[in-house]
Every structure is written in structure tokens, then in C-alpha cells.
Amino acid sequence: MSYTALAIVGVLVSLGVDLLLLRTKLLCRRDFWTAYAIVLFFQLIVNGILTGRRVVTYDPSGVVGGRTPHFVGDGRFVYAPVEDLLFGFALVVQTLAWWVWWGRRRPFRARTGTPRGESTSPEQDRVARPRVGADETP
């Protein structure tokens, strides 16, 4: 499978993990999108350096663009192949889904006072969060 096809599959799998498997529903939260916007900004810088300096090179057979890193154009955005945007999105969504999911399980939320698994809305997380810190401060 080409990188293009795999990147699309990667996004779909991550959406499945977030919305269906773990039901963390990050994609429905403003906090997630705010964090993703910040991550994306820095991703473009770091990835731009990696691809612009040709630390990593891509075979044209696997991507929509060519081998030469253009700033924008020929399947590239800030030097990186556009597929990297999907790859990065999949990576971030899946990581945060696991992070939020583990945060809802014992022993991580044992001291928050909210029964396990009931915190499905961001509102509840916001209420619970400061108490975690307060309880665990030595």
C-alpha cells in the first residue's frame, strides 16, 4: 500500500479508536481542537526542517507528490508531503485517546470522587481535574 493509502487508513483507524473503541470522543471537544492547532503549528516547523533538509526523503511511488521538497506545491506543504498531515493527525488523535481513556480508569482517577467510566463529558472532566491535583499535592 502506498503512503497515501496508509495515511488515510491511519486516520480512519484513529477515528475508530477515539469514537468507537475507547469512546473518548476527543473529536467532539474544543480542548482537543485547540491542542491540535498548537501541535500542528509546531509539527509544520519540525517536519519542515526534517523534510526540507532532506533528513527524510520520500519515494514518488508512495506519495502524491514528487521527490523534491517544495515549500508549497507538488504534493508538499511546508516541504513535507501532504500525507504527513494525515499521519500526524492520526498520531495525535490516537495518543490523546489513550491518554484520556487511561485517565478515566483506576487507579488514575480513584481519588477524583467520580465513579469510573461516568466522566464522558468534558464538563465532568473539568470539574474533576482540579480535585485530582489538590488531592495529590503532598
Place this chain on the structure above:
Amino acid sequence: MRFVYFGLLAACVAGTLPLEIFLRTRVYGRPRRWLLSLAPVIVAFTLWDAYAISRRQWSYDRHQTTGWRLGNVPLEEVAFFVVIPTCAILTYEAVLAVRARRGR
């Protein structure tokens, strides 16, 4: 020059460290949750990497990487799957911390 890639990752770690210290995101402060969250991501994306490298979909400059490898995957790439997800979690927790501080 061999440490260009590793240097970039070190900059990512250093750049996000203030979030843990000043915003008290407590990501490194909850090592079990941190590592459990990272584990499936490291495995899945390293396998993806190994596949892409074996198909020669992407390759790495010998002069800008150390050449240290895990199978056919450069150690820089494995480190990438530790560092970047960690930065993402730190950013997410920082957003929550700032919003909580402002009383939403």
C-alpha cells in the same frame, strides 16, 4: 551532523518541558498513565514505519542520522514516536490547565 534528527527531538522535549514545570500538566508526573498511553502508539507507528521503510516509501539521510537501528527502523524514528506523542499530551494538558485556571 549525525545528530540533526536527534537534536530536533531534544529541542521538542526541551521546548515542552516548561508546560510540565509551570503549568503543572503532570504528564511525566504520572509515568504509568504516560507510558501506557504511549505503548500502543509506539508499537503501531513503528510497525508502520518498518513497513514503509521495507517498501522504500521513505528513507533517511545517513549523514544526518546516527545509523543506530531497531531492525530496519532508525532509532530516531522510535524516539520520534515517544517524543511527539508526549508533546501532544503535554499540549493537551496545558490547554486544559489554562482553561481551568481561567475558570473556563
